[in-house]
Amino acid sequence: MEMVINSSIQQFQPCIDACNKCMQACEECLTSCLKEADVQARSHCINILRDCADICAMASQWMSRGSIYAKQFCQLCATICDACATECAKFQDAHCQACADFCRECAVECRKISL
Numbered sequence: 001m002e003m004v005i006n007s008s009i010q011q012f013q014p015c016i017d018a019c020n021k022c023m024q025a026c027e028e029c030l031t032s033c034l035k036e037a038d039v040q041a042r043s044h045c046i047n048i049l050r051d052c053a054d055i056c057a058m059a060s061q062w063m064s065r066g067s068i069y070a071k072q073f074c075q076l077c078a079t080i081c082d083a084c085a086t087e088c089a090k091f092q093d094a095h096c097q098a099c100a101d102f103c104r105e106c107a108v109e110c111r112k113i114s115l
Helices: 007-034 039-064 070-088 094-113
Strands: none
Touching: 007 039, 007 070, 007 094, 039 070, 039 094, 070 094
16 A cells, blocks of 8 residues: 555655665665675765665655655756666676666656656
């Protein structure tokens, strides 16, 4: 069952869900990347994963509260998700490839909101 408390934010629900999934994927990927043997080669990826997880969490919060700035914030979120997807896609690990997919999906949903 999907949780929608406030019907005025119902239009944001697909994006909120995508942001939450992306945030979780980024956090899981970040944790896994830190355990990889080539962790130094992943430093840029790790930093972007942190940024992406943070902005996705905040975007979800801003949409959930119906912030008047949610649309602009979602545009920035989409940009960061695209960057994270590109960076994660460079690594062949399953966690990086899955994270890249979640980031791409989130970027698409955020762009729908920011129109």
